[in-house]
Amino acid sequence: MNEGNIRAYYRIKTEVSSKEEFTYHSHDRYEIYYCHSGNCKFLIGDQIHYLQEDDIIIMNGLTLHRANPELGKLYERSVIEFSAEWVRPILSSLKVPELLNPFQMLSNSLFRGGETAKLAEIEDLMKRIAAINVNNIKTNASNFENRLLEGEVSALLVQLLFKIYELSKLRLVKIPTVKSDKASHANRIAKWIEQHLDSNITLDNIADNLNISKYYMSRVFKDVTGYTIMQYLMSCRINRAKYLLEMHPDKSILEVALESGFENLSHFSRFFRKQVKITPTDYRNSKAIDFQSRQIESR
Template sequence: MDKVESYEDFSYHSHDRYEIYYFHGGECKYLIGDRIYRLQEDDLIIMNGLTLHRAYPEPGIPYERSVIEFSSEWLRPILNNLNVPELLSPFNQLSNTLFHIKDKEKSAEVKALIKKMAEKLKSSKQENIVENRFQIGELTSMLMQLLFKVFELSKQQLENNSLAESDKNIHVKKMIEWIDTHFCEPITLDDIAHHLNISKYYMSRIFKDVTGYTIMQYIMSCRINRAKYLLEIHLDKSILEVSLESGFEDSSHFSRFFRKQMKLTPTEYRNSTAIRMKNTN
């Protein structure tokens, strides 16, 4: 749980990880895409990370929140092995949704679990044992418990969403699922249309209607977020390796596009991230 009193870092951002945001108290609005939420104590937000989002706190008024981020690429095989892949359904089907936990017992359980996770992460960093498999196993177990609680909160909305889902939304969901699996490959609109067996013109129109993005904008957003992840985590990878593993044809095209989007070169972004991580440890 973090008590936040400085606001210079609250810029719009996106990332390729799922996010659970828990608001403990204070004064804050939260912007996700074009939606604005005025947060109340015990509000919980789930996000897919790709949609631009930011906290907008009241100047001079501290507020408390907890943020849990995790990679679906890392967690999905674990959930599949345990035969509970549906625990990611809230993030896939209800992404960018706010829940207000009215039940005090449930909110207390969630807060206690998040606090325990935060303490475990903090002690792991202090003792320099983040790579210890027992610590990782314990944190994974706690994350699973938290996902079960999120799934319980989401059940009614998931059922309503399933009943109300139109053919158009079903097509777009299938497009997103396919793109999320293949965006690192050289793909075209024809490839997606062929896979879904629909007209690429109809496909392009409904994707923009539902998401607000063109298909290529979404693909490039996925690639940029993948590149940011590789630059932050895999410091041994060259810029060429990062560009190819993110779906770009070559490093020069990648560097130009990355700088246009991020206002930094890939190397500058990596260095700024490394400095920020060093300062927080």
């Protein structure tokens, strides 16, 4: 079983001592995120959600996201990440492809206020998937053993997707982004950056375009997100580059660099390798190999 198909973590507990423990990141999987306890601002693209106990987020992992929990507090969550390419043929064979609709139509949404019984069912399924230890499948397991594991995991995931689909149909459960004054400013800054990512962005032109003091803007953004504006900008650029490298194999590395907002190829290559630990070309090749492996396993 390809470990990239699904990853599961149940009730991860962290006593937050540093904001650096939670970095902006992205991945090519859909994600179900269950908040059990702790005060946490969750950042997805240009959205900021203030999480409460039993909140559930569904998201497209390609969108840059990051948890920003309160320092010194215990933060507990469960996470399921799964490949849409892997699960889609399974759902099609069961004639329920609609189970992915919430991730496609309501992507990056927060759900709150579900019935206690339904939330308990969702948590139990997440617990059972994680208990199979899909993140540490032994490489020496036989093909039959791996197929048994994959069958069990996929059956549980389908049940979980049914529950998420039911939750998405409750009209009052989708919560809009909460916007305090600070969060509203941070939203505007993040949105402006994403809309102008391929431009030469400076703190001065962000401040001028949004009609806000550069110093106040910088302080507010760091307070809300835990990142400086320039750290967020460069994370967005790396995220776009990763997307272009994977999804547009026809584009040259230079084209990817320029469309991601880097001024030249050498700066892009150097910064990408520093952040991702491999070269842009190696990253593209590794994703192509992963895709081919998933295609073979789905046959």
